[in-house]
Amino acid sequence: MPLTSQIVPYDPEWPVRFEREAARLRSTFGFGRFEIHHVGSTAVPRLSAKPEIDILAVYHGAEISASTEQQLKDLGYRRGGDLTPGHHFFKRDIDGLRTHKLHVIQASHAKIAHLLTFRDKLRANEVLRSEYERLKIRLERENISGIREYLDGKEPFIDAVVAGRQFEVEAKGLATTPICVAVEAADQPDIDRLLAISDAVAARLYPGEFRRPLTGRALADTEARMFVARDASRQALGCAALIDLPDGIAELKRMIVDPQHAGQGVGRKLLLGLLQTAKERGIRSVVLEVGIRNVEARRLYESVGFRDRGPFGSYEQTPIATFLQIEL
Incomplete structure (x- = not known):
């Protein structure tokens, strides 16, 4: 017909x-x-x-x-x-x-x-x-x-x-943008600069007892895959780490975008690229912890399909923590 x-x-x-x-x-x-x-x-x-x-x-x-x-x-x-x-x-x-x-x-x-x-x-x-x-x-x-x-x-x-797997098609749609997302070594100055920004954001939002400062070297020691978003001039705009857990699960940690580039779609492109790569590697779900005061981050995660779940791994429920998961 x-x-x-x-x-x-x-x-x-x-x-x-x-x-x-x-x-x-x-x-x-x-x-x-x-x-x-x-x-x-x-x-x-x-x-x-x-x-x-x-x-x-x-x-x-x-x-x-x-x-x-x-x-x-x-x-x-x-x-x-x-x-x-x-x-x-x-x-x-x-x-x-x-x-x-x-x-x-x-x-x-x-x-x-x-x-x-x-x-x-x-x-x-x-x-x-x-x-x-x-x-x-x-x-x-x-x-x-x-x-x-x-x-x-x-x-x-x-x-x-x-x-709820719209990240698959969104990632393809954003592939032609000038922002490139790739896995890079965690132990480098660009990553330390972005992680320092992440620590500063956390310091503003949460009491000291709940904060865990992190460096690229510390992430490298965990064998995390560090995803970095760069523009055409190779400037690092944002980063996020993905750490493999048992049973086909991976944890997303320390996603941060340089405030100078906020509102330009960097965070979304970074997240979509990370999820697409995780799916291609056979990861079946990604989990994360996000603080209750980080409203913009939570909104981004939910917009691509993350949903609430309980604590995972060594995490415990605290007054400021929420936990999310997406099935790939």
């Missing part, structure tokens, strides 16, 4: 078209019987897409009725088949062109969260949005066998984002 339409630049009329169609559906089904959402690429501002409005209609009940199917037929929809039990697909064409795709899904179905999560993450993340757009345009350009090939090509990207 060929592609039903071609990708075009984002059109601000797409949300308007959704609202218009949603009103038609609600007037037919009645309010309260279905929850109607705008999903798919046309629901993401500034994302190029095929001009086909994807609609999610969540229904509560064991099965959609024959009368509902007839109502959809009267609105111009044709059944496209059941994608999975409880997930019914309908399509609407006008003058031979695909205009709307309707997913009628039972309320308990996992696909609902899948569709909404992917939409919301693309709305919130410019890098993911750009990478997805590039992927779709490439798949369209290289397509040979039709729509199934196109959909299969998108699936790994979508699954990674929904599963």
Whole structure:
């Protein structure tokens, strides 16, 4: 089956078209019987897409009725088949062109969260949005066998984002930036300078009894892998250490960005590069400790998929400590 339409630049009329169609559906089904959402690429501002409005209609009940199917037929929809039990697909064409795709899904179905999560993450993340757009345009350009090939090509990207592994695709998207992240020797002046900045930040945030000053030499003695972010002039902008633990786990320690380069995406690029390298090495999860007052750092970690966990290794719970983990 060929592609039903071609990708075009984002059109601000797409949300308007959704609202218009949603009103038609609600007037037919009645309010309260279905929850109607705008999903798919046309629901993401500034994302190029095929001009086909994807609609999610969540229904509560064991099965959609024959009368509902007839109502959809009267609105111009044709059944496209059941994608999975409880997930019914309908399509609407006008003058031979695909205009709307309707997913009628039972309320308990996992696909609902899948569709909404992917939409919301693309709305919130410019890098993911750009990478997805590039992927779709490439798949369209290289397509040979039709729509199934196109959909299969998108699936790994979508699954990674929904599963919270967006660092995989973000790392690819940031690969062309002038910031380079690489593993380097820990015992060097650039690292000591950055670690001294880290110690100074910790001194401002936390009492002395909870601080543990660290040098590049001390990290080198732990066999830590030191990730360093440098610009085109080879200036060290930030660093982070990764220490292998048993059972395929690694600990992220002492991630710091030079304050002179804050707000330039250095921390995100550094973190994404570290996680991608860890995954390629077979590390299955990364853990870390972050103080409760380091709000910006915690926000960054959570934005790429880290979630709360308890203390690990030799750490103990203290009034200022929180612990996070990400599955790779």
